[in-house]
Amino acid sequence: MAAKRDYYNILGLSRDATDVEIKSRYRKLALKYHPDRNPGEKTAEEKFKEAAEAYEVLRDPQKRSIYDQYGHQGLEGTGFSGFSGFDDIFSSFGDIFEDFFGFSTDGRSQSRTQQGSDLRYDMTLSFMEAAFGTETEIDVEKTEECPTCLGSACEPGTAPEPCRYCNGTGQVSRSQGFFMVRTTCPTCRGVGQTIANPCLKCRGSGKVMVRKKVSVKIPAGVDIGSRLRLTGEGEAGVNGGPPGDLYVFVQIEPHEFFKRDNTNVICQIPISFIQAALGDTIKVPTLNGKKTFEIPKGTQPGDLFRFRGEGIPSLRNGRRGDQVMQVLIKTPTNLSKKQQALLKEFAKLESGKLSNKLKNILKPGTPDNAK
Numbered sequence: 001m002a003a004k005r006d007y008y009n010i011l012g013l014s015r016d017a018t019d020v021e022i023k024s025r026y027r028k029l030a031l032k033y034h035p036d037r038n039p040g041e042k043t044a045e046e047k048f049k050e051a052a053e054a055y056e057v058l059r060d061p062q063k064r065s066i067y068d069q070y071g072h073q074g075l076e077g078t079g080f081s082g083f084s085g086f087d088d089i090f091s092s093f094g095d096i097f098e099d100f101f102g103f104s105t106d107g108r109s110q111s112r113t114q115q116g117s118d119l120r121y122d123m124t125l126s127f128m129e130a131a132f133g134t135e136t137e138i139d140v141e142k143t144e145e146c147p148t149c150l151g152s153a154c155e156p157g158t159a160p161e162p163c164r165y166c167n168g169t170g171q172v173s174r175s176q177g178f179f180m181v182r183t184t185c186p187t188c189r190g191v192g193q194t195i196a197n198p199c200l201k202c203r204g205s206g207k208v209m210v211r212k213k214v215s216v217k218i219p220a221g222v223d224i225g226s227r228l229r230l231t232g233e234g235e236a237g238v239n240g241g242p243p244g245d246l247y248v249f250v251q252i253e254p255h256e257f258f259k260r261d262n263t264n265v266i267c268q269i270p271i272s273f274i275q276a277a278l279g280d281t282i283k284v285p286t287l288n289g290k291k292t293f294e295i296p297k298g299t300q301p302g303d304l305f306r307f308r309g310e311g312i313p314s315l316r317n318g319r320r321g322d323q324v325m326q327v328l329i330k331t332p333t334n335l336s337k338k339q340q341a342l343l344k345e346f347a348k349l350e351s352g353k354l355s356n357k358l359k360n361i362l363k364p365g366t367p368d369n370a371k
Contacts, residue, residue: 131313163185304325
């Protein structure tokens, strides 16, 4: 009997190889020497078995530790002597071969419950609806469980039958030399069942298309791009799985007066230069209606003022931001002769003040004029 090769050499790995490296290397060798790719080649079959045996030992921490210390003889004391055949290999590595080759090796049906697909709905809100929240209904077209067959896809009073082609396993087997390969049943598509009397309502799909009104509660403070999740309002699940979710994406119409900066609202307040100079009391629009604003004397263009707590509620804590007001001073046009005369008189007074100020600045001996 030929001596067994070193397991690390078989996989082409060093003795400090990680579990990930061991699995990756075995996958490459299993694909390379798979009998389906090498029909009738005895050498490939032996290398396939050899790689499987090496992987079985090195993937198991306990077996690997014994092998590292005592070699093949140490493993014989544990009762491990390799694989008896290909069926033995597949029964041990059913999970990994399903990942490698896309089919299971344990003979079980591949029918699984699956959550339904998610849906998307784009909703446009007014500026005020986004600021204070609202509740509305939307029309959604989606699939739901068939009310006649309750998702079974069968006519009432009937039930699915085991697939005769695969005997209800969802898979069919074929031999390739000494190698037995199981693939998805072409008749039942891996479900393991067939429907002799499909539901007339849903035509055997277990689902029906419906148009449904869904209530959506928009919280105060949503912004452009906000996403709301409505659990269970998506497409119907598969094989009794739960429905998916509905995601509502928010867009917001611009406002004619307000602009938004996070939780603050920004607006521009036009006033006359008389109001700016002398001060005044005016009414300013806010999100909650008009509010009194005291214009200070000597207000300059671009000055900013705030109404605390008159902004948009925060989605996190509900605390409202501020309303920030920027002053715009309007220059009068179409002045009457009397208004022009008064302004000219005012200009003379201002000119005199400016001239005196300049004289003081330019007076000899002042710091600005000293060298």
